[in-house]
Amino acid sequence: MLTADLARSRTSDGKVTPLFIDPDDARYRKTAGELIELFETHVGEPKADLDTAIDQLTVADTDYKIIQGLAKLLRDECDFETVAAAEPHEIRQRLFERANDSYPIVRQPTLEADTRKLDVYTAVADELGISLAECHQGMYADLDANNRLVRFGDQVAESVELDTDGTTTTTQLTGQSEESYTGKALTDEWLLNRYNLALAQAVLYDATELRIRVWDQFATVFSYVKLFGLMHRIYPIDEHGERVSSTDLAEGYEAILDGPASLFRQSRKYGIRMANFLPALPHCKRWELTADILVDESANETRELTLDQTTGFQTHYSGGSRYDSDLERTLADKWSRSNTEWNLVREDDVIDLGAEVLLPDFAMEHPDGRRTILEIMGFWTPEYLEEKLAKIRQADVENLVLAVSENLDCTSEDIDIEAARVLWFKTGIHVYDVVDLAERYATQAPSAGS
Amino acid sequence: MTIAPYRLGLTATYERADDAHELLEDTGLIGPVVYEEEVDELAGEYLSEYETIHMQVELTDDERSQYDEEYGIYREYVDTHDFDLWKAEGYQEFLAHTSYDSDGRRALIAKQRAEELARTAVKKLDTLDTLLKRHHDDRTIIFTANNDFAYEISHEFIVPCITHQTKTDERTEILERFRTGEYSILATSQVLDEGIDVPAANVGIILSGSASKRQYAQRLGRILRPTDERQPARLYEIIASDTMENYVSQRRREGVEAGA
Structure with missing residues (x-):
């Protein structure tokens, strides 16, 4: 992600235009290649050395914002860690305590005091059972600048120990980590394309609403909307982008997504997910995105950002298959270990409401032919939830139930929603709660032969 | 609306180096300064006596x-x-x-x-050497304008150091130990300038700083708080001669040494 100071866009005539760079420009190719090499050669080295080397590239270059932006995207592929033989805070506390009895400790000591500094360092090193060099190095090893670059892409520093299961990081929430759905090779081409995406992503942090139209690859695009938990309303459209009354007439789909700038709470977290969604769009041969970008909060003034397949984005996401969130995976795991007659199966079809569609996640099927559909909601506001419940009632999809996370509430108001078909949960979904709902709302599936 | 028809503000840092404080009055946001007390006038009765010593070092x-x-x-x-x-x-x-x-x-x-x-002229460290030999029984705060130099000094002279990177727990711990006398020397970058209750010290050593009167006055103010022993406080400023620092240092002094 680009931080605000590294974002580059121009605002004119009611439009916001990210200042894209040409990924085929030899100059930028060279810079990108140099940067990647810098990172590769600094694996295992202190962060400050890497930073200095990057700054060195920008000394007489007015493109420094681009260079620092590219470097930021590479830093996002890095892990930095404190490497020390003993706890740094412990080392320095012991040093200062001991030194206080030995002052003055100076650079040009008198003859009888000339070993004081060495004595202090040596004594503390001995106390902690580390070497003198480790004591010197460890004293401030926990400073940001002294942290070591231990991983760049799939390149890992040799001295760094991995957990027994071979991972150093854990993915906690849906879509926080790119690793699960990106095929990553850190090349100059990847970096420059990634940079252009990042410029647009930076603008989207201030979006109040996004309107997306796609005419192919629906499943891929929808699955990313779900993966990132974005608030969505999806409508069938014709080849010109006009809404149509039924999915039978659909040439494509339009998705209206709530933007991060429209939320009271969680807007940062939501903004990151929204930004992470953008690279899914270039999977489509034909797509359009129009976003309202908040430029003046007090005046509620917005400008428009428009992007489409001619923008030249390259996606680094894999397409086709469906990406489960941790939440979905965990539920499926728990289900397989549980003792219920209901089967949990993926539901990949949309629910057709005529002029709109819903995207469920699972179906629960009973051997006797009963069936209930489950949608796990991502982020939500009371309006969004009420609207969805109203649609379900109107469309007469009696067997649809919702699982709603109390943690993904984006409103400032107190929650007071009476809804029978909603399963509230905090961190994880319990199998038997879902089975309970399944029992209550199931409908008999049409028998196979009819 | 407030109940009080008028309000009175009190500040130790009215003046800003970019003269933006004049805007406050010009735009009518606040009224004029009604009373002013110079640091010099407070010394002795409310603050301990102090003495400022300027030292110059050559670049290598x-x-x-x-x-x-x-x-x-x-x-x-x-x-x-x-x-x-x-x-x-x-x-x-x-x-x-x-x-x-x-x-x-x-x-x-x-x-x-x-x-x-x-x-970060290296000879400043030599001068610091001399001062620490002279004042190692005093309570001394060393000021630097950047973190790297503060850490370098911490490493070199084995003195605790506080910067904006220091976590709150550790900062509190160091300040408390400085208060009790367990630590007698402390190095710091600008982070102590505002909002932190710094225990009294009687020696201040400024190794570097920016051209801000406001910052300088506050640094001075912290050192000048009376100590239990009512010892005279000393403030040393070490600057590199024939550099931009000469100008910076002079501009800094204008704010606190009225008529000096």
């Missing part, structure tokens, strides 16, 4: 040649353009140039490097 030959080269690059750029650098607008104009002119960008970097060389 290496530092001097690097300094002259970098400063030359900066000087040449600004001399060939029409910036009035002593005014805020002039400096803004220079900064604007650095974003599209690669020579300007280089000039900005040159200025930063020259400042850095002067701030």
Whole structure:
């Protein structure tokens, strides 16, 4: 992600235009290649050395914002860690305590005091059972600048120990980590394309609403909307982008997504997910995105950002298959270990409401032919939830139930929603709660032969 | 609406180096200054007596040649353009140039490097040596304007150090130990300037700083808080001679040494 100071866009005539760079420009190719090499050669080295080397590239270059932006995207592929033989805070506390009895400790000591500094360092090193060099190095090893670059892409520093299961990081929430759905090779081409995406992503942090139209690859695009938990309303459209009354007439789909700038709470977290969604769009041969970008909060003034397949984005996401969130995976795991007659199966079809569609996640099927559909909601506001419940009632999809996370509430108001078909949960979904709902709302599936 | 028809403000840091404090009055946001007490007038009765000592160090030959080269690059750029650098607008104009002119960008970097060389002149550490020998039984705070130099001093002289990177727990711990006397010397970058209750010290050593009167006055104020022993406080300022720091230091003093 680009931080605000590294974002580059121009605002004119009611439009916001990210200042894209040409990924085929030899100059930028060279810079990108140099940067990647810098990172590769600094694996295992202190962060400050890497930073200095990057700054060195920008000394007489007015493109420094681009260079620092590219470097930021590479830093996002890095892990930095404190490497020390003993706890740094412990080392320095012991040093200062001991030194206080030995002052003055100076650079040009008198003859009888000339070993004081060495004595202090040596004594503390001995106390902690580390070497003198480790004591010197460890004293401030926990400073940001002294942290070591231990991983760049799939390149890992040799001295760094991995957990027994071979991972150093854990993915906690849906879509926080790119690793699960990106095929990553850190090349100059990847970096420059990634940079252009990042410029647009930076603008989207201030979006109040996004309107997306796609005419192919629906499943891929929808699955990313779900993966990132974005608030969505999806409508069938014709080849010109006009809404149509039924999915039978659909040439494509339009998705209206709530933007991060429209939320009271969680807007940062939501903004990151929204930004992470953008690279899914270039999977489509034909797509359009129009976003309202908040430029003046007090005046509620917005400008428009428009992007489409001619923008030249390259996606680094894999397409086709469906990406489960941790939440979905965990539920499926728990289900397989549980003792219920209901089967949990993926539901990949949309629910057709005529002029709109819903995207469920699972179906629960009973051997006797009963069936209930489950949608796990991502982020939500009371309006969004009420609207969805109203649609379900109107469309007469009696067997649809919702699982709603109390943690993904984006409103400032107190929650007071009476809804029978909603399963509230905090961190994880319990199998038997879902089975309970399944029992209550199931409908008999049409028998196979009819 | 408040109940009180008028309100009175009290500040130790009214003046700003960029003169923006004048805007407050000019725009009618607040009324005029109704009462002012100089630091000098408080010394003795409310604050301990203090003495300011200015010391100059030479750059080493290496530092001097690097300094002259970098400063030359900066000087040449600004001399060939029409910036009035002593005014805020002039400096803004220079900064604007650095974003599209690669020579300007280089000039900005040159200025930063020259400042850095002067701030961290190695002979300042020699002078610090002398002062620590003289004052190692006192309670001393060493001020630096950048974190790296504060950490270098912490490493070199084995003194605790507080910067903006220091976590709150550790900062509290160090300050508490300084208060109780368990630690007698403390190095710090600018982070102690505002909002932190710093225990009294009777020696202050400024190794570097920026041209801000406000900052300087506050640093001074912290050191001048009366100690139990009513010992006279001393403030040393060590600057690199024949560098931009001379000017900076002079401008700093204008704010606190009225009529000096």
